[in-house]
Amino acid sequence: VIEFDRYATDREALLASLVAERGLVPIHPYDDERVMAGQGTVALELLEQAGPLDVLLVCVGGGGLIAGCATAAKALDPRIRVVGVEPEAGDDVRRSLAAGERVRIPVPRTIADGQQLPIPGELTFPVIAERVDEVVLASDAEIVAAMRLLFERLKTVAEPSGACALAALLAGRIDARGLRVGVTISGGNVSAERFAALVG
Amino acid sequence: VIEFDRYATDREALLASLVAERGLVPIHPYDDERVMAGQGTVALELLEQAGPLDVLLVCVGGGGLIAGCATAAKALDPRIRVVGVEPEAGDDVRRSLAAGERVRIPVPRTIADGQQLPIPGELTFPVIAERVDEVVLASDAEIVAAMRLLFERLKTVAEPSGACALAALLAGRIDARGLRVGVTISGGNVSAERFAALVG
Numbered sequence: 001v002i003e004f005d006r007y008a009t010d011r012e013a014l015l016a017s018l019v020a021e022r023g024l025v026p027i028h029p030y031d032d033e034r035v036m037a038g039q040g041t042v043a044l045e046l047l048e049q050a051g052p053l054d055v056l057l058v059c060v061g062g063g064g065l066i067a068g069c070a071t072a073a074k075a076l077d078p079r080i081r082v083v084g085v086e087p088e089a090g091d092d093v094r095r096s097l098a099a100g101e102r103v104r105i106p107v108p109r110t111i112a113d114g115q116q117l118p119i120p121g122e123l124t125f126p127v128i129a130e131r132v133d134e135v136v137l138a139s140d141a142e143i144v145a146a147m148r149l150l151f152e153r154l155k156t157v158a159e160p161s162g163a164c165a166l167a168a169l170l171a172g173r174i175d176a177r178g179l180r181v182g183v184t185i186s187g188g189n190v191s192a193e194r195f196a197a198l199v200g
Numbered sequence: 201v202i203e204f205d206r207y208a209t210d211r212e213a214l215l216a217s218l219v220a221e222r223g224l225v226p227i228h229p230y231d232d233e234r235v236m237a238g239q240g241t242v243a244l245e246l247l248e249q250a251g252p253l254d255v256l257l258v259c260v261g262g263g264g265l266i267a268g269c270a271t272a273a274k275a276l277d278p279r280i281r282v283v284g285v286e287p288e289a290g291d292d293v294r295r296s297l298a299a300g301e302r303v304r305i306p307v308p309r310t311i312a313d314g315q316q317l318p319i320p321g322e323l324t325f326p327v328i329a330e331r332v333d334e335v336v337l338a339s340d341a342e343i344v345a346a347m348r349l350l351f352e353r354l355k356t357v358a359e360p361s362g363a364c365a366l367a368a369l370l371a372g373r374i375d376a377r378g379l380r381v382g383v384t385i386s387g388g389n390v391s392a393e394r395f396a397a398l399v400g
Contacts, residue, residue: 148392155357155388188355192348196396 006116007107030064031121040068046182047076054179057165059186060084060093060135061115063124069184070131084128084135085168087112087143087161093120093128094135111140111198114161114187136174138167144198146170150185151195160198162187206316207307230264231321240268246382247276254379257365259386260284260293260335261315263324269384270331284328284335285368287312287343287361293320293328294335311340311398314361314387336374338367344398346370350385351399360398362387 004014019026028035042065043056056073058066063084070082086093090108096119104119120128138146143160146167150156158166165183169176190198204214219226228235242265243256256273258266263284270282286293290308296319304319320328338346343360346367350356358366365383369376390398 151357151392151395157351157355157357192351192395192399195351195392196400199392200396200400 028121030062030067031123032064033123036064036068036071036124036127038068039065040070040072042184042186043069043072043182044076046184047073050180050182052077052180053080053182055081055083055174055176056182056184057083057085057169057174058184059115059161059164060086060128061161062117062121063093063128064121065184065186066132067121067124067127071127074131081133082131083168083174084132085138085165085173086135087115087164088137088139090115090117091135091137092118093125094137096120096125097129097132097135100129110160112143112160112164114159114189115164134174136168138164138171138173142167142171142173147190147195148199151199156185157188157190157195158185159187159190162189228321230262230267231323232264233323236264236268236271236324236327238268239265240270240272242384242386243269243272243382244276246384247273250380250382252277252380253280253382255281255283255374255376256382256384257283257285257369257374258384259315259361259364260286260328261361262317262321263293263328264321265384265386266332267321267324267327271327274331281333282331283368283374284332285338285365285373286335287315287364288337288339290315290317291335291337292318293325294337296320296325297329297332297335300329310360312343312360312364314359314389315364334374336368338364338371338373342367342371342373347390347395348399351395356385357388357390357395358385359387359390362389 058069060066066084073080073082087110089110092105095103102120102125107118108116143163146163147158150158162185258269260266266284273280273282287310289310292305295303302320302325307318308316343363346363350358362385
C-alpha cells in the first residue's frame with residue numbers, strides 16, 4: 001500500500017511512474033472495459049431479480065459502475081432511464097456531459113471519498129455519454145441521511161459514496177413518484193469511527 | 201407505546217395491570233411456547249443451511265430465542281453443544297442454572313438493553329435448564345468490539361444484545377479452536393446516534 005496526498009498528487013501520474021519503475025501490471029478500478037463489464041453485472045442481477053424498472057440510480061465516481069450498469073440495463077430494456085448520482089462538490093461527470101467532453105475539476109472536497117475524482121475516465125466517459133440519461137447531485141448532508149436510513153432500517157453499512165444514489169432519491173433529486181426505481185448501494189469502506197463522526 | 205422507567209417499574213406487573221384494566225391480549229416477547237418455537241426456527245434454518253455444528257452460541261435475554269434454538273438444535277443433533285451468552289452485569293440465567301431455580305437480580309446496568317432482565321422466564325427456564333449446556337458472559341467492551349467487527353467486516357448492524365454471542369466467541373469466552381461454531385446475531389434496534397456513542 002502506497003499512501004499519497006489526494007489533494008497534492010495526481011494519482012494517475014503516480015500509478016504510471018510505479019508501473020514504469022517496477023514493471024507492475026496495473027488493474028484500474030474503473031477505466032478498463034473488463035472492470036466496467038464486471039461492474040455491469042450489478043444491473044444485470046438487479047433486473048433479473050427485481051423485474052422491469054423505470055429508473056436505475058447509480059453512484060458515479062470514475063464511472064465504471066454506471067458505464068457497465070447502463071450498458072447492461074439498456075441492453076435488457078432500452079426504455080429504462082439510467083441516472084447517475086455525484087456528490088455536489090464533485091460534479092465532473094455532470095459538467096462533462098454538459099460540455100460534451102471530459103472536464104477536469106479540482107479534487108472535490110466531500111465526505112464521499114470514493115467519488116473524489118477530478119475527471120471522468122477516458123474509457124468510461126464515452127459509454128456514459130451514450131447511455132446515461134442524466135446525472136443528478138446529492139449533498140453531503142443528504143448522503144449522511146441516507147447512510148443513517150440504511151443503518152437504522154436496512155441494518156446495512158454503506159460508505160458515503162455507496163449511499164449517494166439512495167441519498168438523491170430520498171432527497172427528491174429526481175421525480176420518482178409512481179415509478180419503479182432501482183438504486184445501487186455500492187461500497188462499505190467506512191470505519192465505525194468515521195461513521196460515528198459523520199452521524200454524531 | 202407506554203413508556204416506563206426500566207429501573208423503577210416491574211414491567212411484568214405493569215403488563216398485568218394493563219391487561220386487567222383494558223382487556224388486552226398480551227403477546228409476551230419470550231415467555232410463550234409459540235414464541236419460543238418460532239424463535240427456534242433460527243437454529244433450524246441455520247443448521248439446514250450450514251450443516252452440522254459442534255457449538256451453537258445464542259444470546260440470552262428472557263430466554264425465548266435460546267429455548268427454541270436449543271430445542272431445535274438438540275432435536276436435529278443431540279451432540280451439538282448449545283451455549284448461551286449473557287452480558288456480565290446481567291447473568292440471571294447463569295446464576296439460575298447454578299442455583300437450580302430462577303434467581304432474581306437487580307435490573308442489570310449494561311449497554312445490552314435487550315438483556316436487561318432481572319429473572320429468566322417462567323416457561324423458558326425449564327427448557328434452558330434441560331437443553332442448554334452452559335451460559336458464558338461477555339463484557340460491554342467485548343460487545344462493542346463485536347458490533348464494530350460486524351459493522352466493518354460484515355457491513356451488518358447489530359444492537360448490543362444482538363452482538364453478545366459473537367462477542368463471547370471473539371473474546372475467547374469459549375474454547376472454539378478447531379470446532380464448527382454457529383452464532384446467532386439477533387436484533388438491530390440501535391440508532392445511528394447510539395451506535396456512534398458506543399463506538400466513538
